[in-house]
Amino acid sequence: MAREPREGRDRGERRERDRDGDDLVDKLVAINRVAKVVKGGRRFAFAALVVVGDKKGRVGLGTGKAREVPEAIRKATDSAKRSMIRVPMREGRTLHHDVIGHFGAGRVVLRAAPAGTGIIAGGPMRAVFETMGMGDVVAKSLGTTNPHNMVKATFAALRNVNAPRSVAARRGKKVSDLIGRRDQPAPEAREAADA
Numbered sequence: 674m675a676r677e678p679r680e681g682r683d684r685g686e687r688r689e690r691d692r693d694g695d696d697l698v699d700k701l702v703a704i705n706r707v708a709k710v711v712k713g714g715r716r717f718a719f720a721a722l723v724v725v726g727d728k729k730g731r732v733g734l735g736t737g738k739a740r741e742v743p744e745a746i747r748k749a750t751d752s753a754k755r756s757m758i759r760v761p762m763r764e765g766r767t768l769h770h771d772v773i774g775h776f777g778a779g780r781v782v783l784r785a786a787p788a789g790t791g792i793i794a795g796g797p798m799r800a801v802f803e804t805m806g807m808g809d810v811v812a813k814s815l816g817t818t819n820p821h822n823m824v825k826a827t828f829a830a831l832r833n834v835n836a837p838r839s840v841a842a843r844r845g846k847k848v849s850d851l852i853g854r855r856d857q858p859a860p861e862a863r864e865a866a867d868a
Contacts, residue, residue: 700800703820723749726804733757761836766808774830779822
């Protein structure tokens with residue numbers, strides 16, 4: 674795998690071409706030195722947390738542990754590529770609806786944002802949105818500051834994002850029946866108001 678030079682890149686961002694031909698971006702979110710106590714003392718290793726995305730709505734999360742930092746990052750990147758999910762985006766830039774995600778002590782709130790807002794999110798969550806290619810989102814982490822739990826809670830929230838087209842197909846309705854025009858209420862709300 675050929676890698677591009679890292680000049681001009683954001684913190685820890687790398688691009689590489691996957692076997693499928695997808696141009697993937699990986700970001701190192703956290704690296705932690707861990708110790709195993711053995712008879713002769715301590716044996717140190719490194720645990721890495723990496724987020725991988727194609728900047729078109731696919732994103733994955735992986736962890737890896739090894740005695741050397743580059744090997745831990747490589748293991749985490751391979752794990753992230755295997756666990757990628759597709760997130761539906763409105764107009765290719767933001768979420769379709771607000772969503773809440775939980776993992777352990779982590780709780781995150783993700784909100785759709787108007788064009789030009791940018792990514793308003795903390796460090797670990799920002800890496801997820803940048804690698805996914807989401808341009809406008811407002812995110813808040815409530816509870817933990819542990820990057821592992823924050824990122825896993827963000828992924829739990831992103832798995833719950835539904836596109837109006839998939840919801841309409843599941844309910845057997847038209848998309849216009851669900852969302853209607855933006856300036857008037859949905860048909861169900863109008864019927865409830867008339868009754």
